[in-house]
Amino acid sequence: MTRQQRPAQIACSKFLTMALAVFLVFAIKPYYGGEIRIKLNEPTSFTLNTANYSNLVLYSLIYENFFYLQKNGALSTNVFEEYRFDAGSKTLILTVKDNLSFSNGKPLTAKNIQVSLKMFLGTNLFAASKLNKLIKNIRMTDNQVMIELLADHSDIVSMLAVPELVVFAENEQSFSGPFYPDEWEKNKHLVLKANPFYAGGRAYLDAIKVIFTDETLPDVFLSSPRSLRENFQEFDSGIYQNIYLCFLQGDVGQNTKLALYSLLKKFNEATGFKYKELHTLTADEESPVSIQIKSISTQKTASILKSSDIKLYILASLSYLEKDLTAFLKDSNLKIETLFIDDSQMMNFLNSTAITYVLIDKIFQTKIPAEEKISRILKESSFNQFNVKYLRMLGELEEVKYSNSPELLMEQIARISETIINDGFIFPLFQKNYSLYIRNECRAVDIDYFGRPLFQKASKARE
Amino acid sequence: MKKGMRLLLILFLFPCAAFPQSSAESLVQEAADHVQAFFKNKTAARVAVVQFENYSELTDLAMQKVYQMLTARLENDTNIKAADLLLNFANGRGEFNKSKLNELDYLLYLKIIQNKSKTGLGMAIFSRWQDKLVSITYAEKNISAGEMEFLNVANFAFPELGFARLSEFESKKDLLDVQSITGADGSARYFFFYPDEIIIYAAREDRLEKQSAIKLKWSRPFYPALHRQGKLLIFPFNQSLVMTAGGNFSSYAQVLTLTNDQWLETAKVNFVPCKQIVFNQGLYLAGARYEEGRNYFKDRIYLLPFSDPIDNSGTVEKKTFPAYDIDFSTQEGQLQGIHLIDRNYQYHLLTADFAEKTPEVNKKGASLAASDGQWLAVSDYSRQADQLFFYDIKAGGQRPVYTGKVPGEIQFISAGTWQTVKGFWVCCRLSQDNYGRSMLQFWGKRHD
Secondary structure (H helix, E strand, C coil): CCCCHHHHHHHHHHHHHHHHHHHHHHECCCCCCCEEEEECCCCCCCCCCCCCHHHHHHHHHHCCECCEEECCCCEECCCEEEEEEECCCCEEEEEECCCCECCCCCECCHHHHHHHHHHHHCCCCHHHHHHHCCEEEEEECCCEEEEEECCCCCCHHHHCCCCCCECCCCCCCCCCCCEEEEEEECCCEEEEEECCCCCCCCCCCCEEEEECCCCCCCCEEEECCCCCCCCEEEEEEEEEEEEEEEECCCCCCHHHHHHHHHHHHHHHHHCCCCCEECCCCCCCCCCCCCCCCCCCCHHHHHHHHHCCCEEEEEEHHHHHHHHHHHHHHHHHCCCEEEEEECHHHHHHHCCCCCCCEEEEEEEEECCCCHHHHHHHHHHHHCHHHCCHHHHHHHHHHHHHHCCCCHHHHHHHHHHHHHHHHHHCCEEEEEEEEEEEEEECCEECCEEECCCCEECCCCEECCC | CHHHHHHHHHHHHCHHHHCCCCHHHHHHHHHHHHHHHHCCCCCCEEEEEEEEEEECCCCHHHHHHHHHHHHHHHHCCCCEEEECCEEEEECCEEEECHHHHHHCCEEEEEEEEECCCCEEEEEEEEECCCCEEEEEEEEEECCCHHHHHHHHCCCCCCCCCCEEEEEEEEECCCCCEEEEEECCCCCEEEEEEECCEEEEEEEECCEEEEEEEEECCCCCCECCCCCCCEEEEEEEECCEEEEEEEECCECCEEEEEEECCEEEEEEEECCEEEEEEEECCEEEEEEECECCCCCCECCEEEEEECCCCCCHHHCEEEECCCEEEEEEEEECCEEEEEEEEECCCEEEEEECCCCECCCCCCCECCCEEEECCCEEEEECCECCCCEEEEEECCCCCCEEEEEEECCCEEEEEEEEEECCEEEEEEEEECCCCCCCCEEEEEEEECCC
């Protein structure tokens, strides 16, 4: 190609690109096809786990929620033809759409809805325990699920719009979401294909490729806010992720706790402060109390931990720390073994004494009230140490919520925070804020109240 | 609107273009005069333009107007029996129905040439019987830039004489198709197809009155779709009426038969019938199959011999293209052509033996419907300025004749009849309507 030809060809290709863009923007019919690449952390399985932001996004692609809460607060559903609250019988009636199917074509019926709801209510989640307190019983007919409440509760539908309440199939290989897993190449990528039976209507895209490496440039990724990227739009997800160090057995000495805490703080320092220091249980900006845990010196840390044989369990959702943390611990010459475990595995271990030290993470939506967040931490992160005292504190917090006194509410939040820290089973470590970055060529990616990108109506400009 | 403004400005700046005898018109008149002089002493000479080439700045559209002016003049001459064989004008050349050549006595060759300052029209008359050129004429005029622009402006014809919107109704969400039947007493029934029901209306003056509704029950596999589409077909069979209804949400179409004044589901067809056609003296259902849950048809056409009971194993497949829309035009029940819009919005015409006619690059659309073998309506393929184009397909060709603006986005077009006028139902979604309602219009030729 001559030098003269090149600018002409570039101009021509620019013109063609523009013409194509105009064509696509104004083309009357939505285009079905194409693939979007999204970079997320590799999951360990397809068992629902919404512990971190990456998982929250991934599982929203393959599992359908009962209800969706849009950014503006509006509720929507794809699985129910109708839902109404009968005040007389204090019953929420959910009518399932006709002829729904899971991704493998197996019927999705009222029975699946009932079972899924019961599974959710059986979890250790704060949202589930809140709902549990309200529900008297759950019945079903051919195409309806009736949720009878103990008392009139007009807010019941919005309580069902939580990311963890999804429609499960009896078979693990069928999925209710807009996409279903088709091909998983470990450590590389996971291809999700459009679910032809998706209750909300088949997505425009043919596939979403979830990539786990940096080998190919993604169209969508999660990163710290204001990580300016050319050709990408940044969306404030409102999501932050907190990392805590938990001690599940009561016999851990204070010195060991402080030494491990200091060591992990050092790890953050050594890796260039990738995470924001966290001095509260929720977020420093909203918490009425600031927690100051005194770090101890490197030498003292080393001498305390030298004789210890520590197994540090880390939730699989934090697996991206593995490489750096292993290297750091190796350099420190300490006998600390790191073991990555699934949420479900950890729940099984709780009744044994196998786990003492755990690194966990929790994600929060900024917009959710502080009292809700502190309740979640107390309920979901105290594990086997949850006791009557905490239950009473939660009850008191609930009462104060209805007192319409912000001062009293803050006081109660502060009291709970102090109690948790003084009881010494959870130490806040770090925080990471997230923005969602979407390539300009990707259109109509909706973002819901929980900061999840919704790809059902998304499309990508054809190359 | 912009085009309208452009036209007004041109009229204002170049008043000569609006005067009755423009340069182009006098050029055409000279050519017509020459033809008339040539045929002065002849009787009922069968004449047609069979070749028309353009070597000027004039667009294909302008050439079509020049052609229309010339044929209009020739048709007024009592000594000539002028035939109109133009199928289309594209890429500077007229495309003519050459199958009629042996019905002619004289053939006319036309050529428009442009030199530095003038535009010329050359004409040759060829005698088929003498097998030689018998006359040649050439005239040239100075066609101003304004007149040239005026000729190139895209108005096809006078709407009041052509297709116009005759009626308009509002419909609830998800209207998929409209069909009608006329009873022995002349009263018409209109069938509105929604995914879950078919509502039957009767016309009362300019209104539609609901008569009854048929609830539709679908079974698995069922494919929920973001944009539901479907086709309805009604036809008489064995002294009864049969209706087929299918869409992109189901892998089969329902066949309903009118029995004792009740529509009952009697069979299932494994594709979506679009039209009933006569083929080898038997009745066939012709249609296609949607990509499940999506807004386009697969790359196959299906033909099923219609019988009672239906035997789906007799279905014949023909390969075509994945298509946003598809329709079959018929002449006296026989398949005349298959019209389809592919996923690049390109229009394709297949002949009755499923061979593709040479595709034309500039012919695009989104939805279409064929009304018998007479007219083809095609919607534009852009969201901002949706409009309808009506093509005269009588001679099997594709000649755009009328156009009309439509508010909102056209969802589907289907051929139909409204109060004895044949035409097209056009359903469009109003972008500002939050409830997803549609506007249904009927377009027809008032004077037909």
